[in-house]
Amino acid sequence: MTVLTAAAALCATASTAYAAQDTNQRAPRIVTAWARAWNGTAPQALGALFTADGTYTDEAVGVTFRGRKEIAGWKARADTLIDNVHVTIRATHLDGDRITVRAVYSGHLKGAPKPFAVPMTTQLSLDKNHCRIASDKDHYSLATVLTQSGLPADWTPPAT
Numbered sequence: 001m002t003v004l005t006a007a008a009a010l011c012a013t014a015s016t017a018y019a020a021q022d023t024n025q026r027a028p029r030i031v032t033a034w035a036r037a038w039n040g041t042a043p044q045a046l047g048a049l050f051t052a053d054g055t056y057t058d059e060a061v062g063v064t065f066r067g068r069k070e071i072a073g074w075k076a077r078a079d080t081l082i083d084n085v086h087v088t089i090r091a092t093h094l095d096g097d098r099i100t101v102r103a104v105y106s107g108h109l110k111g112a113p114k115p116f117a118v119p120m121t122t123q124l125s126l127d128k129n130h131c132r133i134a135s136d137k138d139h140y141s142l143a144t145v146l147t148q149s150g151l152p153a154d155w156t157p158p159a160t
Helices: 002-012 029-039 043-047 067-081 142-149
Strands: 050-058 063-066 082-095 098-109 116-126 133-139
Touching: 029 043, 029 082, 029 098, 029 116, 029 133, 043 067, 050 067, 063 067, 067 082, 098 142, 116 142
Parallel strands: 050 133
Antiparallel strands: 050 063, 082 098, 098 116, 116 133
16 A cells, blocks of 8 residues: 555656756656656565556566556566665656666676666556656676676576
8 A cells, every 4th residue: 555655646746847858957757757666676666666567568578567556566577586675866858758778777687697888778558647757678798688687698597
């Protein structure tokens, strides 16, 4: 319930006037909440930021999740595979109902000899009220994650 209350508060305070702008000094609230959810330990916090039929696509691994439950499940899966998952926002660009986020995605794949920290670009499409995420597309190099982690290029995560 706390997660849904926080999401509702985010909606209630969202600005309705969005023009194209770089927001390097202060990320839009939805972006800050998105990064906080990735950096936290409650998978439902990420799912709650999305519309009921929202989509989350991780382009590096070629998967798409639909709906809050599947999106929360993806975060839960990431937490079981990666220690210290962290997203650090570097810059954002707002254009209408789309936000481009430049960030650093980091963590330590469980069982890997070393941690990773790779550049990531995410495109968030917002709902008509700019309160929730309708779609998220993450772009980063899986090959670079594996190389930095000291894992072979053909490594695949263990089945759960």
